[in-house]
Amino acid sequence: MSTTSADVLEKGTALHATTPQEAVSRTAGYAAAARPSRIANPGTLGLFSFASTTLMLSLYNCQARGIHHPNVVVGMSLFCGGLAQLLAGQWEFPRGNTFAGAAFTSYGAFWLAYSTIQLPFTGVRAAFTDSEEFASAVAIYLITWFFVTFFFLIAALRKSIAFIALFGFLTVTFLVLAIGDFVISANVTKAGGVLGVITAFIAYYIGLSELLAAEDMAIIHLPLGVFPKRVA
DSSP states (O other), rough: OOOOOOHHHHOOOOOOSSSOOOOOOHOSOOOOOOOOOSSSOOOOHHHHHHHHHHHHHHHHHTTTGGGGOOOHHHHHHHHHIIIIIHHHHHHHHHGGGGHHHHHHHHHHHHHHHHHHOOOGGGGGTOOOOHHHHHHHHHHHHHHHHHHHHHHHHHHHHHTBHHHHHHHHHHHHHHHHHHHHHTTTTHHHHHHHHHHHHHHHHHHHHHHHHHHHHTTTTOOOOOOOOOOOOOOO
């Protein structure tokens, strides 16, 4: 008879991360945080929502197809990157996944805040008569998220290679985009867009890995480079 994670937790036996879900739910060097739950893994929802919205905005930042206005992404940032990711975060907390819950909730809030800036009826953009002042304000917004993402990167250092790559690229993306707004350089912003595209595809990869790991008869499993848990 097979032994479930819940059985092992009840017996107090040390666990090693063998799946993407386990890698997300634990912090190396500490006791397993995952709790038995009837809630399915919302990781793929959060990662796909984040990746899709990031990909769209990053392509706009690259001025793909001559697009200079990112307004079309607002619908995605409200309902996909914002609401769907926020919900994914709230479903992670009852599962005992502090890292995933905090990350999805934080970036869901990021996209909702971004939408608030872009929507005309909020009056946020209209309050700025000087375009350079607005660019500097957005740069400070991005720098704030650079710090938040860097903190998540620190927490991800003992999870997996994939998560280090994700938060590493996202950290640099925020920094480069902020610099682009500070110096008002289209080329720097394009560079940030390229980094954002790479970040999006890393998130897609991790999301697909989690989706396949949840399937009993998956045709393939994608490795994340999970670090084994250290046993004291």
